[in-house]
Amino acid sequence: MSVFIQNSDISIINSIKFKKRNLTVLSLGVNFKDLEGFLNNIIKNTFEFPLFFVLSTELMDDEDIEKVKKLHIDYVCNKKNEWMILKVESVAQLKLTMRYCEGFASNGFRSFMIKGESLLLDELCPSVNWNHPIEFPDLNWDKVITLIDIDEVGLTVFTDDNRINSTLKLLNYIPKEYEIDLKNCDI
Structure with missing residues (x-):
């Protein structure tokens, strides 16, 4: 199984309601069942701690x-106990969190990773309705x-980060042990 990167379709871009403009939006296609550990490797290669994750509590137990x-x-x-927001600050914490994200994605549940400055756990809870874009009502988008939306078909990367704001740049952060489907990439 291989990985591909494409510029996102407008429907994907509109799937999250932003209060910030000029974000580059890229889709990274991957089957987490086939490439176990992929998510941990790309996040670890690309970002520095702290990282924030928003996980559905649907599959979380005691x-x-x-x-x-x-x-x-x-x-x-959150108050309704639908979402768990985690602040990840080490490789061990990341590894556990990525295992949850990959498992959730394989079962049809979304997770989110957010990288930013001076973020607070309480402001990262999303509002999800089946007929509206996902919203982070308390988040200061500045x-x-x-923000990475992790779901069963891969990742959607919404970013201002100049290191990863094109398909070619993001390609540099995919670990070399993964095969790249260049035929289906926007490069």
């Missing part, structure tokens, strides 16, 4: 919460550098 606590990951859950 054992998962205990693992989060054992690794000393700062987290909060603080956001990159």
Whole structure:
């Protein structure tokens, strides 16, 4: 199985309601079942800590919460207990979080990674409705550098980061052990 990177379609761009303009939006196609560990490797290669993750609590049980606590990951859950927001600050914390994100994606649930300046856990909770774009109503978009939407078909990268704001630049951060489907890439 291989990875491909494309410029995103307008429908994908409109799937998240932004209060910030001029974001580059790229789609990275990958099957997490076939490429276990891919997400951990690309996030680790691309970003510095701290990183923030928004996970659905749908598949989280008490054992998962205990693992989060054992690794000393700062987290909060929203009032409805639908979302868990984690602040990841180490390789061990990232590895556990990526395992959850890949598992959730393989089961049809979305997760989000957010990189930014002076972000607070409480402002990262999304509002998701089936007939509206995803919204982060309390998020100050001026603080956001990159938001990655992780789902069953791969990643959608919304970014202002000049290091990864084109298909060619993002390609440089994909670990070399993964095959790139150049035929289906926008390069």
